[in-house]
Amino acid sequence: MDKISIIVPCYNEEAAIPLFYREISKIMNKMKQVKFELLFINDGSNDNTLKEIKTLANSKKEIKYISFSRNFGKEAAIYAGLEHSTGDYVTLLDVDLQDPPEFIEEMYRIIKGEDIDCVGLKTDEHKEYGIFRRFFTSCYYKLVSKLSKTEMVPGARDFRLMTRQMADAVLELKEYNRYSKGIFSFVGFETKWITYKVPKRVAGSSKWSLFKLFVYAIDAIVGFSTVPLTISTIVGVLFCFISIVAIIIIIIKTLIFGDPVDGWPSLVCIMFFLSGIQLFCTGISGAYLSKTYTEVKRRPIYIIKETNYK
Numbered sequence: 001m002d003k004i005s006i007i008v009p010c011y012n013e014e015a016a017i018p019l020f021y022r023e024i025s026k027i028m029n030k031m032k033q034v035k036f037e038l039l040f041i042n043d044g045s046n047d048n049t050l051k052e053i054k055t056l057a058n059s060k061k062e063i064k065y066i067s068f069s070r071n072f073g074k075e076a077a078i079y080a081g082l083e084h085s086t087g088d089y090v091t092l093l094d095v096d097l098q099d100p101p102e103f104i105e106e107m108y109r110i111i112k113g114e115d116i117d118c119v120g121l122k123t124d125e126h127k128e129y130g131i132f133r134r135f136f137t138s139c140y141y142k143l144v145s146k147l148s149k150t151e152m153v154p155g156a157r158d159f160r161l162m163t164r165q166m167a168d169a170v171l172e173l174k175e176y177n178r179y180s181k182g183i184f185s186f187v188g189f190e191t192k193w194i195t196y197k198v199p200k201r202v203a204g205s206s207k208w209s210l211f212k213l214f215v216y217a218i219d220a221i222v223g224f225s226t227v228p229l230t231i232s233t234i235v236g237v238l239f240c241f242i243s244i245v246a247i248i249i250i251i252i253k254t255l256i257f258g259d260p261v262d263g264w265p266s267l268v269c270i271m272f273f274l275s276g277i278q279l280f281c282t283g284i285s286g287a288y289l290s291k292t293y294t295e296v297k298r299r300p301i302y303i304i305k306e307t308n309y310k
């Protein structure tokens with residue numbers, strides 16, 4: 001009999017947990033042909049998330065939990081989940097029901113039937129974005145795929161069912177700065193995608209802000225970036241733009257009104273432009289340096305405060 005480990009990262013999700021459990025237990029009861037292990041990771045929540053999880057864990061022995069000493073982020077929670085899971089198959093899903101548990105049945109059928117390594121879910125929601133966002137999203141994925149030489153599937157969710165072999169391969173990548181989408185493509189293996197429409201969050205609120213998303217996007221390219229370095233990059237780009245605008249204004253002004261002080265406009269343009277480029281480049285090398293710095297410290301990806309494992 002196969003065993004499926006269900007890994008659920010939770011950060012301030014007290015409201016979503018009971019709703020999630022209601023849905024997931026339906027699937028667990030329905031799929032009689034497999035055993036389950038339900039593993040909640042409490043990622044340093046500061047609400048009653050841990051209490052909710054413990055209540056569940058006390059009622060059923062197949063419910064496990066790991067509670068971090070602070071918030072380490074979803075990537076760390078995924079890593080801890082994979083490391084502790086014992087199933088022949090492992091699935092990752094969000095607690096907010098944006099990854100509908102009923103897909104597990106279909107994913108399991110596909111992974112068994114077609115003898116592949118992974119079934120993942122992706123969304124084609126970007127089709128509904130405005131023209132601007134769609135353009136940037138598609139450019140971003142193209143850029144990342146080109147730069148990293150690992151294919152990033154547009155719209156891919158973290159929701160997937162994979163074999164133990166693939167989960168172990170993911171665990172072999174022990175880096176501190178984790179970008180799961182990249183890691184999953186890096187390890188290879190045959191993945192089949194199911195397209196679905198992501199439903200709205202059932203309770204609580206998203207932990208993603210536009211700024212967080214932006215930083216996450218940079219992570220995919222350089223692996224990691226500390227905020228000041230990111231800011232220096234942005235400032236660099238900003239200066240390039242300012243210089244272009246200044247160049248245009250100064251050229252037009254010079255053409256119309258003449259040039260009272262010889263050489264001054266061009267000097268300013270060059271100064272603006274070069275300092276922009278310089279800041280931009282310092283930002284990039286700084287980003288790589290910071291990545292190396294955090295990796296070299298070899299700090300643990302997560303720290304467990306309590307668990308009911310073993």
Ligand code: UDP
Binds near residue numbers: 010011072077207
């Ligand atoms: N999450 C986590 N640690 C964090 C942020 C989020 O474990 O620091 C969990 C969160 O509880 C949820 C999942 O990761 O189960 C996805 O988070 P969220 O719904 O905020 O992301 P979105 O769906 O908006 O991308």
Ligand code: MG
Binds near residue numbers: 094201206
């Ligand atoms: Mg969500």
